[in-house]
Amino acid sequence: MNETWQDWLFFGLALLALALVVFAISGLAALILRAIARKREWANRLIVRLRWPFRTLLVVIGLWVVISTRYPDYHARGAVDHTFLIVLIASTAWLLCQAILFATDLAIARYPIDVADNRRARRARTQLAVLRRLVVVVMVFLAAGVILFTFDEARALGASLLASAGIVSIVAGLAAQSTLANLFAGIQLAFSDAIRVDDVVVVEGEWGRIEEITLNYVVVGIWDERRLVLPCTYFTTKPFQNWTRTGSELLGSVELDLDWRVSARRMRDELDRILERTDLWDGRAKVLQVTDAVGGFVRVRVLVTAIDSPTLFDLRCFVREELVDWVQREHEAAEPAQHVLVEQRKAPSKRSAGENGAAATVPPAEPEEHRHDGLFSGSPEAEQRAAQFTQAIPIVRLEEEEAERADGSSPAGGPPSAE
Known part of the structure; x- marks a missing residue:
């Protein structure tokens, strides 16, 4: 009885000594890291990530x-x-997984996305997020495999499975076809740069932003705060729109159906004043054109540019509201209305133009200040946009052609014309 009491006393003292050693080692490590954290921010993150896995590993080794x-x-x-071997393997895997998460967190923090041009940062964050999940999954499977192979029965089973690896691989492949397809699709999305975290996309008729990319699914945050969850294979097998693939700048349109008495020139002047009053417009392009004139109305289309899709949406709404308010306030004749024209047919006049030898009256040409720039003509920027749709064929302006004819040379720089 006395010997048993001494045994338990020794065991209790050993456990107490073990606890003191564990807390002393972990406290010393934390003290060193906190001293480093005064100059380096990553030390605090390392303490948070590795504190409990490190202590657990020390306790398991000490108890053993x-x-x-x-x-x-x-x-x-x-x-x-x-x-104790199984617990040691599990705690070691936990410590390694936390170290991997700390390293990826440190790498992700180097790529902030709250900047104007964040395309490279979004690409890096997407790849690191998928990579960290993949590495953690591999570590878990490796730890589970090592734990299973510590059993003699599992080793015998593994040898028999290797003997029939062909049949097992076929059965496993058919059973996990969808899961494996999503897994490889997630890896492909991360490294093919098709989509990135924070990309603006249009999928299934919904406009939203990529919030998360995992090895199995992609989460799209819809503009009305809903969440659309799609499998990774969706983005590798179906077409979708990516509005921020190479840049965030966009071109948007505002269309108005107005009366035939509308003055396009006055509307252009008003558009200039509207865009000067807002910071939503990025100054790259502004165009107002009459794109249709059928059905009793004149369709006016305004094209404006903005730095990204949310800003473009607000800019389109702002321009539309201001133009409607201007029409109601300053140009009531342009308000859309249905007109019925009733006229009495008259006999043709004998003194029509040309009968007495006089030439028909030609309407005066539009003054130079009333000429306007179009989307693909009229200005150097517009002609540069047009060149993108004409395989970079140089556009020779009319004035240049006339000057070259006056000099006796062809527009393309060839031999002089016969004239």
Whole structure:
């Protein structure tokens, strides 16, 4: 009885010493990292990530050493050692996974996305997020495999499975076809740069932003705060719109159906004044054109540009509201209305133009100040946009052609014309 009491006392003292050693080692490590954290921010993140996995690993190793030393001839020593081996493998895998998460967090923090041009940062964040999940999954599977192979029965089963690997691989492939397809699709999305975190996309008729890319699914945050969850294979097998693939700048349109008495020139002047009053317009392009004139109305289309899709939406709404307000306030004749024209047919006049030898009256040409720039003509910027749709064929302006004819040379720089 006295010997048993001494055994338990020794075991309790050993556990107390173990606890003191564990807390001393972890406290010393934390003290060193906190000293580093005064100059380096990453040290605080390392403490948060590795504190409990590190302590757990120290406790498992210490307990194993204490029990092995105190009870070397215990009848269930094999089972106890096997249990400690499994716990040691699991705690080591936990520590490695947390170290991997810390490293990826540190790398992701180097790429902020709250900047104007964040295309490279979004690409890096997407790849790192998928990579960290992939590495953690691999680490978990490796730890589970190592734990299984600590059992003799599992090793025998593994040898038999390797003998029939062909049949097993076919069955496993058919059973996990969808899962494996999503897994490889997620990896492909991360490294093919098709979509990135924070990209603006249009999928299934919904406009939203990529919030998360995993190995199985992609989460799209819809503009009205809904969440659209799609499998990774959707983005590798179906077409979708990516509005920020190479840049965030966009061109948007505003269309108005107005009366035939509308003055396009006055509307252009008003559009200039509207865009000067707002910071939503990025100054790249502004165009007002009459694109249709059928059905009793004149269709006026305004094209404006903005730095990104949310800004463009607000800019289109602002321009539309201001133009409607201007029409109601300053140009009531342009308000859309249905007209019925009733006229009495008259006999043709004998004094029509040309009968008495006089030439028909030709309407005067439009003054130079009333000429306007179009989307693909009239200005250097517009002609540069047109060149993108004409395989970079140079556009020779009319004035240049006339000057070259006056000099006796062809527009393309060839031999002089016969004239």
